[in-house]
Amino acid sequence: MSAIRELVTGFPWGLILISDAESTEPIPPWRSDNHPVASAESAVVLRVLHRDDGDVSVRIITSESEARSSEIFDGVLSIGSGLVRVSDALGNEAIECPLSCGKHRLRLYSDDRFEGAIVDVLLD
Secondary structure: OOOOEEEEEOEHHHEEEEEEOOOOOOOOOOOOOOOOEEEOOOEEEEEEOEHHHOOEEEEEEOOHHHOOOEEEEEEEEEEOOOEEEEEEOOOOOEEEEEOOOEEEEEEEEEOOOOOEOEEEEEEO
16 A cells, blocks of 8 residues: 655755644653654654755655654654644645544654654554
8 A cells, every 4th residue: 555645855954743734732842862753742743854965755654564664753643633734844845634533643664763864654
């Protein structure tokens, strides 16, 4: 099965935001420099390759078997709007996908913990 949605672009500040499409919740700071992800209830930020160093391929996938790299995060994302959004930090480049309202298991896969060029997003 192929990815539901895919975005290939450069990410300013080297960050991907994964969130409820209507979330305005602030993201807490990283727990330490050793954590590639910072998360809140309805939003997650992932460190990736900076735009100056190249493009990142990010896909929303439907099963773990589609993941192109290693799991770097396993958590929960709350969706209240019925729509998940994956975007750059400014929201200029984005993909969206319908998802039932409620709490969903979120797993992130990347080829590098801090400067990934390949990222897969799996929501239950």
